Amino acid sequence: MLHNYLKIAFRNFWRHKSFSAINSLGLALGLTCSLLIFLWIRDELRVDHYHANGPHLYRIMWRQLSDGKRMAMPETPGPMSQEIPKKFPEIVQAAGFSNRHAHLTFTVGDKINKETGEWAGVNWFNLFSVPLLSGSPETALKAPNSLALSRKLADTYFGSPQAALGKSVRIDNKETYQVTAVFENLPENTSQKYDFLLSWDDFLKRESWAREWGNPSPETFLQLRSDTDVAAFNAKIKHFLRSYLGINTKNASRFDVELFLQPYEDMYLYAQTDNGEISGGRIDYIRLLSIVAGFLLLMACINFMNLSTARSANRAKEVGIRKVIGAERSRLISQFIGEALLLTFVAVILSLVLTSLLLPAFNQLSNKQVALPITEPDFWLALLVIMLFTGFLAGSYPALFLSSLQPVRILKGIISAPTKRSAKGLFRQGLVVVQFVISMFMIIGTFVVYRQINFIQNKNLGFDRENLIYVPLEGALLTSYPILKQELQRMPGIQYIARMDYHPSRIGSNTTWVDWQGKDPAVNIGFAQVSTGYDLDKATRMKVIAGRYFSRNFPTDSSGYVINEQAARRIGYKNPVGQPLTFWGKPGKIIGVIQDFHFQSLHEPLKPLIMWFGEANTYGNLLVRTQPGQTKQALASLEKVCKTLNPTFPFSFSFADQEYQNMYQSELMVSTLVNYFAILAIFIACLGLFGLASFTAEQRTKEIGVRKVLGASVFSIVTLLSRDFLIVVLIAILIASPIAWWFLNRWLQSYAYKTDLNWWLFALAGFAMIGIALLTVSFQSIKAALMNPVKSLRSE
Template structure:
């Protein structure tokens, strides 16, 4: 019996090659998209979830109350990781973790830039980072110890074992001894690093770190498995009251910091905060694309149903004969669902071949290293489940419909469909185009927002702007460096900055001025710059002047942005007093607000101070338009002359800015691809329904042509019904898309507004696509010879 079913199924596929090919193509494309998204979601959900202590690991967070605002972030005081285990028995271990850095490693004649971090002594005891040489107890214990990855060990010393005990000079300054070699971090690790320096080294490099009022590093905790989390959070909530001198328990309405914890395994996907609470992050994209995967697969299944129904007339007499000779309905249902599952299996094979071809490009687009996990039982079971669920979902309606046909009716050749069956199929088409409309509108909105990010005026000119890290001999010879470069071709202006113009992350509440309300504590972003910064950044001074060598008092002068001027409250800030970090000075300029952080965040008050002596951060170079190549050659020559032991490293400001929005760019491209495929698959379904309708109305069309109806009128007659379905889909999809896109855009402080024309254009596009799809079958039916269609009468 089973063999007979297979024979009938293959015979049916072969007899209807075009429809079978369309069915397989539609399902294969839907499955390809869904499986690619499944692999991406699976990879996202696996990030940082391989640690043995994972359920007991937490990130310490600060909830800050300042200037009437409630914010939260992972920055904590440097000493807190050493203090918490002493005070709370629930804390088994704690480790600080600073922001990543790029340092110069020198071993014999090998000099390279390596990316790494600073971490607490218990880091390797807390996290499952296997050591191939050394021990967790001694890896980061001494001040000049150094843990490196297998990759660095093999690069500098040929093997991990040979690296132990060897010295590596960092930044051509101190030598550090390799005390441990750890296995290269897996791809699904959020914080990637190739070396770790001890926590005490971070304090040595950053004198401000000892102050409990400064936040910056992150702190991770390992808690006892039996810890009552609610009780522990209540205990640590006000821990900083006894350490941070800025917190006045009698005036908490002005300034306060509360501590709370976040599960470490949630950090990657839930990294954003809103109003002092964890608000989401990449989990939003995981949910979004999971829904898109389900929707695309649903469209493919609906497409299958419509195409199968369109061919039902060809199978009706077969069903009638089978029923006459005694076939039970359950066997007929099993047969048709079996055919659907067989076709789905073929589509899965095609989908896997497509994924094998597309996966390298998909990985390049998403920045992943995803591979097909055929060796994992879960993945194989998932594939089997997809075949079963898709086959049953796609084949259920055709199977139930065909098995319900009355043999007397179909053998008379009078196959008529009830209104309910017709409305069901029309409803399926509406669902397809609702999903397609959502994706079309989403594509337009995401594209406009990404384009807005890429083209918006930041308040400074990021074109022809280059950063060079001030390290080694460059910081010590800055004056000579600047003088030499200004004589070189391609160079327009030069200055320096302790941060990057696109990302000034440091802030402080230590600012005072005449008439300040003592009950209010305002957080100011701040940065130190050199002379000629206005020329380099091309910012706009609204009042006053830039720092100048002509004024010796500028060492205690400040430039503020518009936001800072508003918060300080001076009607005419120029010449007014401002005290920053206890250093009293004068405001000499007000610069127009410019974006120095992500467009997700509003512009913060900014204080710019002159820092021409303690040089660190970045050298900023404005190049002559069209002479970037010449400028880079000049920069490389001078840097190698003044800093010969360090590799020449540079960054373009516009590229650094684009890298801040890599996630949005990837989402935009993925949405484009998925929207196109969803529309294509939906059109296959519409093609099926048009084919079905034309087949059902063959004789009607023949009669109309005999009575003189034109081809145009018949095409209009057949197309009209489908256009109504598309219009219904537009009406349903538009408010849903408006709500979804409004929620997505709320994550940006600066964004493109939703315009009515987006919905109108998307609707028009859907109508045009539907017309083009339907017109093929409509014209074909309208051109058919009426003699052939009426011959059976």
């Protein structure tokens, strides 16, 4: 019996090669896209899930009530990791982590390179499953000037992990560190990337502000006992910081700080907060792409169902004869679902080939290193589930429909293919509507996502990031800044020089220690703060709208402050220039107001900002404005001067526009993926439409011949054949537009600054959908209309 069913299946596939090819290709494309997304999601879900203590690891979050608003962040005071385990027996161990992505200069013999690493607490290697190749977890980061290297750095500087142990490394040409441990290179599925670790005592020594309880910046990780009730523990630590920050029940109503825990395994996917609560992050991309994968697979299945039911008349007599000779309906259903599963199996094999071919490009696009996990049983199990689900979904309706046909009517010749007026025909058209609703939704989504990303890339930030270069001030450049500036101003290609703590688009330091005349004591406002030097307004082309910027002509500017418009509004002075302002306990005057500029992600609203004078600071970044078209000469000048003044450090720099782009890598990646998948969704929908148009033209061949004999024009016949499909597309547009508006409007709410959802976007997407459908259908319609009526009618 099975042998006969297989023969019949292959015979039908071969007899209707075009329909079989369309079904196989549609399913294969849908499965390929779903498989690529599945591999990406699988990789995302595995990030940070390899630690033995993982289920009991947590990150301490800081929730602050300020200015009537609640915000949450992972930063904590520097002493937290050493103090909190003493107070709560539920904590097994804890460790601080700098999370600064420090780029330090390593010198070993004649090897001088920039390396990226962090500072971490003494318990780091006991908390996390980072295998040590040499050294002990207990002593690796215990002593001052301890240094733990990755295998990569050990091989680079010393030849092997064993040879590195006990050796010395000069860091930033300031201090010598001893290699106390070598750890295995971190896996790709980790969110914390570092090639070296330094001891926590060194961090607190280097950054004196980090020893203060009121300056949250580093992160604190801890391990709880397995029997700990996390909700109850959150309640215990909630007000832990009050005594350290001088907060009591009287002033807690206007300013308070709370602590709570976030599971370590969640922090990669849930990194965003809203109103003091963890709200989302990369998990939103997983949900989005999961929906896209489901849509693509559904569209491929709809193609299969549509074409199978449309061709039902071709197999009606087969069903009738089988029923007459005693075939049960269950056997017929099994036969047709079996054929669907067979076709799905072919599509799965084809999709595996396509996936393996597309993976290199997909990895480059998504910045991943995923591969087909052919050696893992769970992959094949998942693939089997997808194949069975797809096969049953695609074959269920055709099987139920064909098996329900009555043999008496079939053998009398009454059966015909479902028409647009029959219930089955309406169901088939409904499936086409679903396909084009999805396609329309993805076209509109592609337009809106592209516009938002383009809006981000081209928005006026309030400073000019073109021809602006950042150079870190380090080594001898810190103490020779006046000479450096003087030398660079004489070099070709350079227009302006300035210095600043942070990059203009990444100012992350905040404070509430600001006072002014008439300040409401019940209001506690958080201000962003940054120290700057002379000429920053010229180097960045920020606009001063009142007063002036720091100037060499006014020695008293060393105690002056420049604020942005947001700060001026919150402070409330009618004419702020010349008014008193106390910052960090240092009284001074406001000397200028600059136009608001975006110094954080566009996800965040503009905040009040205070700039204080720091021309003589021994830290920060050099900002260089180059002459237009002379970037190459400017870089050569920079490198020459920096190497002369700072020969023990490699020359490093970054472009302001590239730094800004890096802030939105995730959005750019997801936008590009969605664009490609939207194109594939439209192609799959058109593939099904092409098959249906082909079948419709074939079924109406004699009708077309009669119409041509009676004088119908080619245009009228093309219109006749296309009209039904266009009505379906118009219905899909009407259904998809409000759904897309609601979904995309919610997505745009995650940005404080966003593009508009204009009506013409939906109209443009609708016209595009109609145009694509017309192009797809018109080929078969014109071909049928141009057919010689003699050939189509000669059998009559």
